[in-house]
Amino acid sequence: MRQATPSAREAAVPAGAASEGPDGPGAPGPGPGRGHEEAAGSGERLLALVMHAAFFLLLAASLSRFLVRHPGNPHTPWVIGLSAVLALLYLLGPAPLARPAPRRLARLGAVVAVWMVLVVLAPSFAWCAVPLFFTGLRTLPPRAALALVAMLTAFVVAAQLKLSKGGFDPNLVLAPPAVAAIAAAVFVHMQRQAERQRQLIDDLLRTRRHLAATERREGTLAERQRLSMEIHDTLAQGLSSQQMLLQAADRVWTAEPDTAHHHVRTAASIAAHNLAEARRLVHDLAPADLADGGSLEQALRALAARAAQESGGLAVRCIVEGTPAVPLPGRTASALLRIAQGALANVREHAGAGAATLTLTFLGDQLVLDIADDGRGFDVPAATVPARGARGHGLPAMQARARQLGGTLTVESAPGEGTVVSAAIPLESPS
Template identity: 75%
Template structure:
């Protein structure tokens, strides 16, 4: 548009000089042409905002100089074409349309003056062309504004979605941390408390047994410290740090939980395939949670941990010979009713066992099954599917 303006201005000046050589108004025409060109060049430097007062003053000066030069030389009327768009960009729509109408009127008068007689095409063509140009420009301006609004909405929606994902991620991480703490530190501290209380009760009557309880509590404390350090480092179970696999970790857990009136046996069946770290970690945490609840709530003397590797799934069973419970009550126990072996469905603040186990199994696409009856012990079974990895070239 700027190139068109200077091209039209130069052509109009050349036409005037060619057709009116030596006229007294020639210096004025040249001076006004140079002034109009300079004013037009100064436009981008007077203010970036369309409604800025300096830009309005600049536009008024450009139009005023153009009107004067058109009165003196009607051939300069075609310079109005770029001025149409300058006014449409600078002024509000109504003011811009008024300016376009004024400029068009000057163009019509100038063309009729040049023609020397009435010509219908000179009377109606400039207004028609100006109306089409203004309508197209205003339509494109509205479309651009709508596009900017859509882009702003998209950016705002993306920001809201990102904030929602951050909140959900934070909540999920908090839940995961809660389960990790419940299955490691909290259970270790609970076992230590029970052992120290037992040692205190028999301290005078049976010092040897009391020292045994203290040594067991010390061993649990040592393992809990390792869990805490590992927890801080990368939240991976300490029993899995040596790379021995989940079966070895469960065997070590069973040995550690045995004692103080409870014997825990471990048995593995099937050929263990390579398991993802999150599956191994989940199986170990589930077993820890189940055995902690057996010790605290089941009044059991023996418990069995069985890990079974099948073709399409891995199954972890934790069974005890405790007092059992009604499975229907276990669901209510998760909300605060009843106590059970291997479920963690307890009252008070210790109600994370069963929900944590179910959540861990669900996160891996697995299922949780509980079989029990009052006085007949309980069996907790978790099945996690093993999805084979498909080579990339076959996908």
């Protein structure tokens, strides 16, 4: 019995190694990156809304205080006008998290300049510096933002000292810088944390894309192996049988025309069966012998009859022992039938046997299929070594089918003592 090994490009991969995702194997759909971006965008919009509301509230409070505390002040028209200009410039200022551009930076500079003039004219406008802190931190690079915060803090301290009527107060000098330092440190830390989180999410998305590509590749290799085994167990074996029959017919075409015609008719029957197998293979359906609700027992009996007819001198029997405790899955029946086809093909082509027996045994928790022949046998350890130029799949394909179902395939043989191929497949226990 011949054992052929798959080529390197048809190397086996784990069954079910990959499955198609929504757009392909593992293709990334809406994942953590998109959800994180949406959550971050919502948080930024909320922060911007709070900062805008706080700025205009402080601006209105500062203007009201000035008008109430300083009625008739000659600077009142300037204060009112500059307050309106500051409000307008703030509305036209840089958008949150926007990349710094010359025009946006110029608008931010104009906002700060107008605010500074207002602080000189009316120190109560110093409280508007708090929203400006965060605007600068969100708009400028870290070093430039910290420099702006330091300058704004200095103006706040000067304004507080100007408003103080009780002399020098250390609290007015130390409290604003401390608050500004805490706010700046917290904000910078949050920005760095957010950047690290974005990097981690980017790494995750890259990893997902890599895994998706790997799964697609493994899935492609697994499907290629499945198709190669199906073609080997059906079309290739059928074509080999047809070739043998037609060669036999050619040898006796003149001397024994009746025998030659019988060989030709058998080859035509095999061709018809192969055509049905090819059509079902194209549509990814069950083997032809299992189509239309056929059972595994019936399919094995039909296979035995067909193998005996194709070989011309091989007697093939089929024996079924026991009854299934649970319905046999179609995938299991298809795999066992393919194993039987491959084993009988090896018997016909290489064993030189006179008889072969298919034995299907139901053992409750497992199903065992034995294919025994009385042929010349072979050295099993030697046959497990890949042969250069070996064609087909042979025993490796049978072993792969058994492993895909969680079962095992064993081979017992010795030169001159025949061969027994046994496939044991576990079955689900009845509930």
